[in-house]
Amino acid sequence: MASFRQTVSGWFQRRPVDEETTPPERTRASLGLPQFVAALEEVEHPAVLDLGRVWQATVAFFTRRHCKLYTEDLFQAVSDALAETRAEAPPLAERFLAAALPYPEESVRGILAWDVFDYLPDELVEPLAARLSAVLEPGGVFLGLFHNRLEDERFIRYRVLDEHTFELVPGVLALRRRRAFANRALVNLFSGFRSSRTFVGRDNLRELFLLK
Amino acid sequence: MWGNKKPEEVPLPVREREKPLVVSPPTLLPQPLEAAPIHTSKPLARIGRSVSIKGELAGSEELVIDGEFEGSIELADNSLTVGREGRVEANVRARDIVVEGTVRGQIHAADRLHVAKSANVMGDLVAARISIEDGAYFKGSIDVQKPEEQKAAAKPAPGESFRIAAVPVTAKDKLQ
Numbered sequence: 001m002a003s004f005r006q007t008v009s010g011w012f013q014r015r016p017v018d019e020e021t022t023p024p025e026r027t028r029a030s031l032g033l034p035q036f037v038a039a040l041e042e043v044e045h046p047a048v049l050d051l052g053r054v055w056q057a058t059v060a061f062f063t064r065r066h067c068k069l070y071t072e073d074l075f076q077a078v079s080d081a082l083a084e085t086r087a088e089a090p091p092l093a094e095r096f097l098a099a100a101l102p103y104p105e106e107s108v109r110g111i112l113a114w115d116v117f118d119y120l121p122d123e124l125v126e127p128l129a130a131r132l133s134a135v136l137e138p139g140g141v142f143l144g145l146f147h148n149r150l151e152d153e154r155f156i157r158y159r160v161l162d163e164h165t166f167e168l169v170p171g172v173l174a175l176r177r178r179r180a181f182a183n184r185a186l187v188n189l190f191s192g193f194r195s196s197r198t199f200v201g202r203d204n205l206r207e208l209f210l211l212k
Numbered sequence: 213m214w215g216n217k218k219p220e221e222v223p224l225p226v227r228e229r230e231k232p233l234v235v236s237p238p239t240l241l242p243q244p245l246e247a248a249p250i251h252t253s254k255p256l257a258r259i260g261r262s263v264s265i266k267g268e269l270a271g272s273e274e275l276v277i278d279g280e281f282e283g284s285i286e287l288a289d290n291s292l293t294v295g296r297e298g299r300v301e302a303n304v305r306a307r308d309i310v311v312e313g314t315v316r317g318q319i320h321a322a323d324r325l326h327v328a329k330s331a332n333v334m335g336d337l338v339a340a341r342i343s344i345e346d347g348a349y350f351k352g353s354i355d356v357q358k359p360e361e362q363k364a365a366a367k368p369a370p371g372e373s374f375r376i377a378a379v380p381v382t383a384k385d386k387l388q
Contacts, residue, residue, distance in 0.1 A: 054348060055346055059344055063342065068354070069355075071351060
């Protein structure tokens with residue numbers, strides 16, 4: 001069973017982090033999350049794609065609402081894709097999307113993207129936005145966070161505390177925030193959606209709520 | 213996180229493994245985590261740390277895997293524990309499942325599924341009750357279903373051509 005041994009050995013190498021031992025830094029009120037949840041409740045047994053790491057609080061929040069929750073830690077996937085150094089490896093966008101988002105089109109009702117777009121290499125931004133748009137079903141919703149400034153570059157994990165509140169946990173991945181989107185850039189990036197709303201907090205973090 | 217290793221176990225010879233092992237459950241069952249531990253008076257079988265098995269496994273007793281297993285596991289009304297050193301690549305069905313090690317595949321627990329923070333899990337999880345400790349590595353889907361819902365879901369709906377499955381991922385899926 002050497003092949004199986006080889007297969008799983010990589011998982012141990014990828015075992016991240018001790019974020020679970022870090023207490024939440026603070027909580028943050030959300031105006032987008034109630035709308036996100038309301039859109040989920042319009043259908044029976046909606047599929048939700050969470051692009052952060054798995055947290056019991058987030059799992060409990062969505063499974064209590066009869067959602068099927070998909071978890072894809074895109075921050076980890078970005079970190080892995082950037083660490084690939086083989087010369088024969090496929091282009092970054094190709095291997096990133098193949099590894100991280102193998103979902104059929106129009107199969108998900110809601111996507112929680114957190115602030116992953118702020119950390120992506122330039123060549124992944126548009127392909128990821130297009131892929132997420134394709135994965136969402138018509139009527140589906142997207143909720144993402146976008147920083148207004150680059151000054152505070154600490155990597156933060158987010159989890160759902162309740163219908164109106166996120167919890168912020170200091171992250172340990174060595175990811176550098178690469179951009180602060182202008183509003184116009186966000187509009188262009190997600191131009192295929194039916195409507196959008198932006199909520200800006202005092203912490204210079206924008207919530208972007210999109211309806212497909 | 214990896215420092216609390218259990219005392220080294222002596223793997224059983226192959227012939228001995230074929231016999232069900234009857235042991236005192238509290239000595240071998242996992243320690244309580246956040247969820248209630250599995251307590252049982254049923255016979256308990258164990259795949260030791262140095263044992264690798266490939267194939268289909270079905271049984272009517274509790275099972276602990278500390279070695280490697282690849283294939284499928286069907287334990288019906290019994291419990292499965294994948295220990296910290298356990299590595300499983302299989303579709304798994306059992307009443308209660310505790311994962312402390314590595315599992316890749318579809319996992320169906322008729323009642324309770326607990327994923328410990330030491331676990332690496334890639335796959336689709338279905339259970340009546342699911343708890344995942346913060347710190348676990350998980351990629352896949354989580355679906356809470358009562359046992360009757362699980363039975364209904366096992367039958368494909370009329371006209372259904374596919375089910376969304378995070379694992380396994382085929383080359384075709386990746387190209388879409």
